[in-house]
Amino acid sequence: xRVSRGARIxxxxxxxxxxxxxxxxxxxxxxxxxxxxxxxxxxxxxxTPNAIQALELTLLMVAVAVPLNTAFGVLAALVIVRGRMRGxxxxxxxxxxxxxxxxxxxxxxxxxxxxRQGWFGSWFLDHGIQIIFSTPGMILATVFVSLPFVxxxxxxxxxxxxxxxxxxxxxxxxxxWQTFWRITLPAIRWGVLYGVVLTTARALGEFGAVSVVSGKxxxxxxxxxxxxxxxxxxxxxxxxxxxxxLLAAIxxxxxxxxxKLQPKxxxx
Amino acid sequence: xxxxxxxTKRYEEFEALQDVSLHVPAGSLTALLxxxxxxxxTLLRVIAxxxxxxxxxxxxxxxxxxxxxxxxxGVGFVFQHxxxxxxxxxxxxxxxxxxxxxxxxxxxxxxxxxxxxxVHLEGWADRYPSQLSGGQRQxxxxxxxxxxxxxxxxxxxxxxxxxxxxxxxxxxxxxxLHDDVHVTTVFVTHDQEEAMDVAEQVAVIHDGRxxxxxxxxxxxxxxxxxxxxxxxxxxxxxxxxxxRPHDVSIVSEPGEDTxxxxxxxxxxxxxxxxxxLALDDxxxxxxxxxxxxAAELELEPGQIVWVRPAYSTPGGFQxxxxxxxxxx
Numbered sequence: 359x360r361v362s363r364g365a366r367i368x369x370x371x372x373x374x375x376x377x378x379x380x381x382x383x384x385x386x387x388x389x390x391x392x393x394x395x396x397x398x399x400x401x402x403x404x405x406t407p408n409a410i411q412a413l414e415l416t417l418l419m420v421a422v423a424v425p426l427n428t429a430f431g432v433l434a435a436l437v438i439v440r441g442r443m444r445g446x447x448x449x450x451x452x453x454x455x456x457x458x459x460x461x462x463x464x465x466x467x468x469x470x471x472x473x474r475q476g477w478f479g480s481w482f483l484d485h486g487i488q489i490i491f492s493t494p495g496m497i498l499a500t501v502f503v504s505l506p507f508v509x510x511x512x513x514x515x516x517x518x519x520x521x522x523x524x525x526x527x528x529x530x531x532x533x534x535w536q537t538f539w540r541i542t543l544p545a546i547r548w549g550v551l552y553g554v555v556l557t558t559a560r561a562l563g564e565f566g567a568v569s570v571v572s573g574k575x576x577x578x579x580x581x582x583x584x585x586x587x588x589x590x591x592x593x594x595x596x597x598x599x600x601x602x603x604l605l606a607a608i609x610x611x612x613x614x615x616x617x618k619l620q621p622k623x624x625x626x
Numbered sequence: 627x628x629x630x631x632x633x634t635k636r637y638e639e640f641e642a643l644q645d646v647s648l649h650v651p652a653g654s655l656t657a658l659l660x661x662x663x664x665x666x667x668t669l670l671r672v673i674a675x676x677x678x679x680x681x682x683x684x685x686x687x688x689x690x691x692x693x694x695x696x697x698x699x700g701v702g703f704v705f706q707h708x709x710x711x712x713x714x715x716x717x718x719x720x721x722x723x724x725x726x727x728x729x730x731x732x733x734x735x736x737x738x739x740x741x742x743x744x745v746h747l748e749g750w751a752d753r754y755p756s757q758l759s760g761g762q763r764q765x766x767x768x769x770x771x772x773x774x775x776x777x778x779x780x781x782x783x784x785x786x787x788x789x790x791x792x793x794x795x796x797x798x799x800x801x802x803l804h805d806d807v808h809v810t811t812v813f814v815t816h817d818q819e820e821a822m823d824v825a826e827q828v829a830v831i832h833d834g835r836x837x838x839x840x841x842x843x844x845x846x847x848x849x850x851x852x853x854x855x856x857x858x859x860x861x862x863x864x865x866x867x868x869x870r871p872h873d874v875s876i877v878s879e880p881g882e883d884t885x886x887x888x889x890x891x892x893x894x895x896x897x898x899x900x901x902x903l904a905l906d907d908x909x910x911x912x913x914x915x916x917x918x919x920a921a922e923l924e925l926e927p928g929q930i931v932w933v934r935p936a937y938s939t940p941g942g943f944q945x946x947x948x949x950x951x952x953x954x
Contacts, residue, residue: 522709525676526767528696529703530723530774540726544713 385606392603395596403600408577412585413604415493416562419500419581423561426501428554431508432546436538438509439516453510456503464502465570468495472571491573496581499567504560508553515549516542548620555616559609627652627810628673628778633682635668635834642668643679644834650778650812650827652687655804657825658814661857665834666814667782673812674780675699687777702771702809706783708763710755716742716766717751723774741769744803761792765799772807781813785820797824818858822846830854862911864935871914875936876901876923884932887911892925901925903933 361369392400403409437443438450456464472479472489482489489495523545527537543550565583572579580588582605589597628650635643642665650656658666671677673684675696683692691699711719718725720741724734742748745765755763764784771779784800785793801824804811815821821828822842830837830845830853838850849855855868862871865885877884887903890910899920901913913933915923925931 522705522707523711525696526703526705526709526711526770527722527726529674529676529699529701530726530770531697532722532726533697536726540722541711 388599388602388606391595392599394599399596400600400603403594403597404604406597408580409585409597409601411577412580412582412601415496415580416582416605418493419497419564419568420558420561422497423500423504424554424557427505427557428508428550430505431553431557432512432543432550434509435512435516435546436542439513440521453506456505461499461503461564461566462570465499465567468498468502468567468571472498490571491575491579493579495571496568496579499571500561500564503564503567504557507556507560508550511549511553511556512546515546519545551616551619555612558612562605562609627685627687628812629683629685629688630669630673631683631685633669633672633679633684635665635672635677635679641834643672646682646831646834646836648829648836648839650810652810653808654826655801655811655824656813656827656829657821658812658829658831659818659821659857660816660831662816664831666816666831669831670780670782670812670814673778674701674703676703700774700777702774702776702779704764704767704771704779704781704784706786708755708760708767708787710758710763710767712755715752715754716747716758719755719766720769720773722770727774737773738769741773744772744806745769759792760788761796764788764796768803772809776809779809779811781811783814783816786815793820800824822858830857832857860914862913863909864905864911864933867935869935871900871912873936874911874913874933876903876913876915876919876925877932877934878923880932881934883934885934887931887933889925889927889929889931891927892920894920903931905933 404413434449434453438446438453469490470476472482472495474480474483474490476490479489487494489498523541524537527541532540563583564581565587568581569584569587572581572584574580574584574588576588582601586598586601586605589595589601628648630646630648630650633643633646634641646665646669648669658669660666668677672679673686675684675691675694679692683690685691686699686701711722714722717738720738721734724737729737738751739748742751745768747762747765747769750758750762750766755766758766764787768781768784781800785796788796797820800813813824822845826841827839828842828845829839832853838845838854840848845854845858849858852868855861860871861868862874863869864874876887880886886906889901889903891902893900893902894917897917899915899917901915901920903911903913905911911933923931
């Protein structure tokens with residue numbers, strides 16, 4: 359397609375302007391506002407016991423949800439693309455459910471199932487396990503909302519690489535297990551990695567679903583996003599900005615790490 | 627040695643293989659030749675264990691392999707698009723089969739070096755497949771398949787993705803390699819010239835059935851049916867007969883058995899001259915002449931000549947009335 363010089367500059371301006379206004383400016387402004395009052399204030403705001411607890415709980419969410427959804431995501435993608443079982447289409451559709459349903463509804467559904475009066479909730483409570491208004495419920499919510507990312511990233515890569523490398527490995531004597539570890543997984547690794555980054559970002563930032571099931575007990579069931587809101591409501595803008603900046607920094611670090619890990623030929 | 631016995635394979639409504647039986651002698655080089663969609667690749671994949679037949683048996687070296695998974699069949703398989711392990715070096719690619727068999731490291735190293743020398747890739751061991759040309763990749767794939775000392779070597783359109791010149795080189799090279807290694811080899815191709823050039827035995831497949839099995843010469847001289855005749859070499863129609871274009875004589879005077887024809891075009895291709903004519907009944911025919919024959923006749927477009935069948939070899943095939951589809 360031939361585009362005139364004027365149109366090209368126009369397109370570029372629109373694209374960059376859009377990105378600046380909607381992405382770069384808000385995120386940049388959070389950082390700007392955070393350090394407005396100096397580093398000391400930020401440090402103080404982030405080292406309160408409540409802030410540290412929120413950070414720890416957030417990292418725990420990531421530490422559980424990411425490995426779980428990575429393993430499940432790769433498995434589900436393999437079943438959907440390579441499998442022959444019935445109901446693959448259904449599984450494929452089901453996986454998008456967390457994208458389709460509002461996180462608040464997810465939170466409510468978990469509350470109904472695992473709450474004091476819920477189907478499973480009373481059984482767990484009888485066995486001394488509290489799920490809602492406690493860490494297990496928040497983990498469930500986080501795993502739920504961040505489930506589709508790895509599957510969605512891996513499926514197109516699996517389709518693209520085709521089956522011939524796996525077939526070659528098979529004829530060379532590799533067992534299905536060896537074929538997976540030595541051929542399939544290395545071939546899809548960038549898809550998996552990208553899925554992991556997106557899962558991490560979502561697990562870090564999830565607000566709605568976690569908010570419903572957490573009960574927001576200060577210093578106990580706060581994650582960083584919940585903590586940001588709580589500081590904001592309490593008119594502690596420095597605290598809110600500092601926690602926001604921390605969240606954004608972790609997410610950016612994850613993105614950077616991925617770019618660093620990727621080899622040159624995959625970075626195009 | 628491979629024995630395929632009454633193998634059938636169906637995909638939904640489509641019958642890919644119907645009652646196919648084939649004997650591949652030990653140490654031979656056999657081609658499965660057919661147009662696309664004929665079932666030739668399916669047959670190769672059934673032999674390898676990459677497809678499960680709906681019926682019939684596959685025997686490898688006399689042993690029933692029908693229910694054996696591909697990895698236990700002892701086959702080497704070479705794919706049309708190389709199926710190179712992209713994240714591994716050439717050395718690691720070739721070593722793969724030995725590695726999964728947990729052979730000692732020193733042995734693997736020595737064997738891989740031998741194979742790389744065999745396929746002329748000695749200097750390329752530490753490169754990645756993306757740094758290799760198509761021909762080099764396919765030689766690497768061949769070394770990889772040979773590394774595990776397969777009982778049979780199966781190649782699925784091995785030169786199909788390469789350009790003409792590399793194709794030609796690899797053909798000669800495969801032929802020589804087979805003379806050295808002498809492993810029972812089956813390769814699939816849709817290119818009749820490739821099949822005739824490389825193979826000792828050719829099995830022509832069409833519509834999921836084996837049409838004829840024989841040496842290249844047998845197939846050319848004694849085709850079993852219309853399809854084989856038209857697929858194995860060029861054909862043209864003279865009256866009710868389907869003949870090879872070099873089995874038609876052009877003469878300047880009418881005589882016994884001759885028909886009048888109008889020269890429409892004379893094309894000088896390499897050593898052969900291709901003459902296109904219109905017969906007295908309006909049908910077109912084309913004739914292959916040597917340069918000397920053409921020079922003697924001094925053919926010009928617009929000239930009236932006479933043609934007649936001149937079977938230099940037996941095997942002119944009487945067409946069964948129906949129009950022939952020439953798919954070459």
